[in-house]
Amino acid sequence: MRIAVDAMGGDYAPHEAVLGAVEAAKEWSVPVILVGREEELKRELASLEYPSDLISIVNAEETIGMNEPPATAVRKKRNSSIVVANRLVKDGEADAIVSAGNTGAAMAASLLTLGRIPGVSRPAIAIPMPTVKGVTVLLDAGANADCDPEDLLQFAIMGSIYAEAVLKITGPKVGLLNIGEEEEKGNRLTLATYGRLKESSLHFIGNIEGRDIPFGACDVLVCDGFVGNTILKFTEGFATALFCLMKEALLSTTRTKLGALLIKPGLKSLKARMDYSEYGGAPLLGVRGVSIISHGSSNAKAFKNAILSGINAINEDVTGKIHKLIAADQKKS
Amino acid sequence: MRIAVDAMGGDYAPHEAVLGAVEAAKEWSVPVILVGREEELKRELASLEYPSDLISIVNAEETIGMNEPPATAVRKKRNSSIVVANRLVKDGEADAIVSAGNTGAAMAASLLTLGRIPGVSRPAIAIPMPTVKGVTVLLDAGANADCDPEDLLQFAIMGSIYAEAVLKITGPKVGLLNIGEEEEKGNRLTLATYGRLKESSLHFIGNIEGRDIPFGACDVLVCDGFVGNTILKFTEGFATALFCLMKEALLSTTRTKLGALLIKPGLKSLKARMDYSEYGGAPLLGVRGVSIISHGSSNAKAFKNAILSGINAINEDVTGKIHKLIAADQKKS
Known part of the structure; x- marks a missing residue:
């Protein structure tokens, strides 16, 4: 090798x-x-x-x-x-x-x-995203801006294989990123994809809403590359902005400055948990x-x-x- | 009234x-x-x-x-x-x-x-999102899962009016949420919308990527309701997850516990800045x-x-x- x-x-x-x-x-x-x-x-x-x-x-x-x-x-x-x-x-x-x-x-x-x-039909970038529970593989993270239901089904298959083989998640739970939990919610793409995933032999657990992603609601999350890439980049920006604002807030008074000094090790462990460099890059599946x-x-x-x-x-x-x-x-x- | x-x-x-x-x-x-x-x-x-x-x-x-x-x-x-x-x-x-x-x-x-x-053609939910600089009006935040370029142009017009009239932002900068800065980047919808916005009399500043949203890159940000709703919900989940993890990290040792006590006022002001209740609800424009x-x-x-x-x-x-x-x-x- x-x-x-x-x-x-x-x-x-x-x-x-x-x-x-x-x-x-x-x-x-x-x-x-x-x-x-x-x-x-x-x-x-x-x-x-x-x-x-x-x-x-x-x-x-x-x-x-x-x-x-x-x-x-x-x-x-x-x-x-x-x-x-x-x-x-x-x-x-x-x-x-x-x-x-x-x-x-x-x-x-x-x-x-x-x-x-x-x-x-379309190779996809599968990005391991850190969550409260561990890691969720999100795909496609940006290789395909427009997708059809067949593409999303293939993403689910490829993502499940990767999660099981490389991330050692047994029987990975597959979620469809959507704007509602119910089967009848969504846009044209997700509405047409739901049935395909349900009929598949994958461990499909249904629609996953944006708010549930950070809590590790599923192991493999499928969406088109436009949505996936937007979330990926937004996460990066949001975390940076939040740490900026926090720094500003913590350096505002002597009291909070002292507190900031004391919590440094705690914040470091938090940052490490969210650190992409721990997660080994994204395969183009x-x-x-x-x-x-x-x-x-x-x-x-x-x-x-x-x-x-x-x-x-x-x-x-x-x-x-x-x-x-x-x-x-x-x-x- | x-x-x-x-x-x-x-x-x-x-x-x-x-x-x-x-x-x-x-x-x-x-x-x-x-x-x-x-x-x-x-x-x-x-x-x-x-x-x-x-x-x-x-x-x-x-x-x-x-x-x-x-x-x-x-x-x-x-x-x-x-x-x-x-x-x-x-x-x-x-x-x-x-x-x-x-x-x-x-x-x-x-x-x-x-x-x-x-x-x-389609009324849209315009949500004021807190940013590092102030507020960005994001629309559509979920009224229309599938949109066409004409819809997005109308969202931009309606969002600009709201930002100017109610949020008192003079000559609001309009951005198109996209997966690249360049005009030729995007999915079918954003590629077709870019030209429409460019030709309009709005103050269109081009494509805005996810990572730039939290920094207040524009005053009015347009996207379809699927993407907007996903970002909105993801923000909520991500902030909650982050505060959960932070709490966990800060309560892990006596040292960080003491620090947490000292920074409490700082964190409170940060939370207030991100507090949706300050921003007065979202109009259905x-x-x-x-x-x-x-x-x-x-x-x-x-x-x-x-x-x-x-x-x-x-x-x-x-x-x-x-x-x-x-x-x-x-x-x-």
Whole structure:
């Protein structure tokens, strides 16, 4: 097994990417291929102690910036780190790819290079969201702005496989994100999807409203990529705004300042619980191979955990299981 | 001017509804009509000091429960407090209605009793959301699960009028909720809406992503009712979950417990800033009359502020302004 890491992708690349890769290689004895500008990567490695038999470099001169139009950039920059890393998987030289670069480009590179699993209409980004109880896998988190009921059914199948295989949730509960609990509530998409999920062999528990997401009402939550991406980004903004306001409120008087000092360890543990870097990146489910997309601001820990997600997805043959179940589902219908 | 209050609607009705109505009547010398079971309302009033020339009761024997199917309930229960209150506005005996009851029923009652302003395709719920900077009016917050670009343009027009007239925001900035900043990002709906907003005479500032909402990126934010309702409910759940986790973290050690005691006043001011009851309910814009829908868990302060929103909407002739601008917009196109 080998993991290809797009070492140039992310706000803190290549430094944090290399650091995370080295830590992962050490901890799980997994071979990691760093893809990016060789000279830069060698320089990063020079300052680290690392298992030289596990860390290798594949040179890729180009990079794709955070604001480049994804599809065009992927088509034009054939020698960018993200495209080269995906090609390694395509060519059987690596078994998974991890990237924290331009999300659209990471998606496009995997879609164009690896292709879709037969029968999958639209690969989806499955994001593990921290909840009061643990983690809920939300998909699609932004790969497909417009979806149909068949897409959402496939998201539910793929998300369940991932939750069971990688997150070790037995018989994951599937929820349909909706604006009411009752079956007859919703928009055209969710109304048409409800029946499909109900008839499926999944552990479908019905509609889940926005207010129940943070309490971990289900293990796998399906919605179209517009809604999923909006929630994902809103969560980020809301948490940041809240911590800003809290800081302001706590630094307003001497009394609250002293209190703030005392609660610091408590707040730290709270922040850690909500820390995306603990949750190992989001797989792009439905492509032919394991592709893990990480947050743009990934640090070493996030890269390391994303690599672990990749390892688990390979070991549990998530791609093969999706292939099998989607094919079975299509035979049935 | 007279305000009709559905005194039986809401988790804490009629007690908090009556209390809020009395406070509003006292503070702004506005006549308030309490609609509901006369005996019960008289009993509530008996324990209060109130301006008897400003508070009157209109009897309505029936009530609509929080979980009754809205449209059916409104059609069947012609003598429910919410329907009777709307009829008072329809018949010119009141100028605005305030309800904290079943949101769907409040909406249906206003739609069916008052009807739409000519030219308005779909009335929308405009919810004032607290942000770091102040308030953003989000619409539609749940009246219309499926929308087309024309609907969103009308939401933008109605939201701008409300923000300007009632929230006193001069030249309100309008944003389109989207999953990317660039004009070419989005789903079918937002892609088709962008151009319409750009061509309009509104102060359109472009796409707004979820992460920017809590920072008050715009004054009026338009989206379909599915997305708006999901965000609204998610915000509620997320804030509750976060305060739960924080409480847990702060009560974990003696040190953090002491700290928690010290920061209490700071946290209180923060909670107040995020308190929906400060923001006066959400108008259902686009119906022929002023209809303010309040949160189900409204307390007296929330009722009082909702009544104030009603007063302002009447004084500023929000309904008339919407009529005029929508008509002008339709002549143009």
